[in-house]
Amino acid sequence: MRRSMIIASWLALIVGAGSSWAAAQEAKEVWTDAKDPSLPKDYQIQGEYAGQTPNGQGVGCQVIALGDGKFQAVLFPGGLPGAGWDGQSKSLLDGRLDGEKATFEAASGDKQYLAQQPERFSATRKFPPQGHKPYSAVIEGETMTVTGEDGGAMKLKKTQRESETIGRQAPQGATVLFDGTAESMEHWKGGRLDGQTGFLNTDGNDILSKDKFNNYTMHIEFLLPYRPNARSQGRGNSGFYQVDHYEVQVLDSFGLDGVNNECGGVYTKADPTVNMCYPPLVWQTYDVEFTNAVRDEQGNKVKNARMTLRHNGVVIHDDIEIAGPTGGHRSDPEGTPGPIKLQGHGNPVQYRNIWVVTK
Secondary structure, eight states: OHHHHHHHHHHHHHHHHHHHHHHHHHHTTOBOOTTOTTOOHHHHHOEEEEEEOTTSOEEEEEEEEEETTEEEEEEEETSBTTBBOOSSOOEEEEEEEETTEEEEEEOOSSOEETOSSTTTEESSSSSSOTTOOOOEEEEETTEEEEEOTTSOEEEEEEEOOOOTTTTOOOOTTOEEEESSSTGGGGGEESOEEOTTTOOEEOTTSOEEESSOBSSEEEEEEEEOOBOTTOOGGGSSOEEEEETTTEEEEEOOOTTSOOOTTSTTOBTTTBOOSSOOOOOTTSOEEEEEEEEOOEEOTTSOEEEOEEEEEEETTEEEEEEEEEOSOOTTOOSSOTTSOBOOEEEOTTSOOEEEEEEEEEO
């Protein structure tokens, strides 16, 4: 009996050590807090930069971390997306960490959209993208110096934009679905309240509101994890389902083209008009005006659902019609009231400040 207990304890220690090791390995691949001291230098390099050309025109750049000290920079003439970019032209630069700085050269070679290998990665579906020019660059500290073919240099400063609707308070008559308190968890099936941060965590599993909704205005804030070695749908995947029928994608799509299966897209249905995804570990907002589908007395659908969506304060869907439900929806017919679903999809996505005003 005593020998069995010793063996059991020994096995428990081994299993426990293995679990701790696995957790430590996972912690090196996924970060959920911008203040985490274990974040690599790559995190400090990635992000948004803004400045002007020598002739005074705006220019913006989004630097995507690809893991292991590798990056791709997307240069936008006119300014950052939603802040001056012409909506068409881009230039891509491949970068790598070089001590305390990062160096970049014009992207070239055999590229593929979202390829796992950093040397083959392209942030645009078409390579080279429209307007691509052979720039080089260096990032030192908070400054990105971009040099063109003619030798002229542009100085861009690192910036962290904040949504104009961040922290927006619930108006009179709103139902507050989550405000960081234990009481607000009564509105949800699933999910975890982090007692230290006051954030609602998916922990990779779906969360559904207990209440059902039909037509409404809604505000929600979300934080995507930092997963530099992941690609595409593995990079902070979640979903914001209207009445559990229509998914607005939640995903780290920072710097990408912005299509229907990326952040802000209505999954498989509609691309956002502009990709307004901020870098990971930066709080973002969705503000939605939703009108549910309509059914007649015979139960036939006579009108599709409609939606206007602002991502970080910028309209990316303007009163669009949604022709049918998206994948993973509930089985009830369109036009019936339904819950709000926050999809888990295996990623530690965090939410806060969720409220809704029914019409």
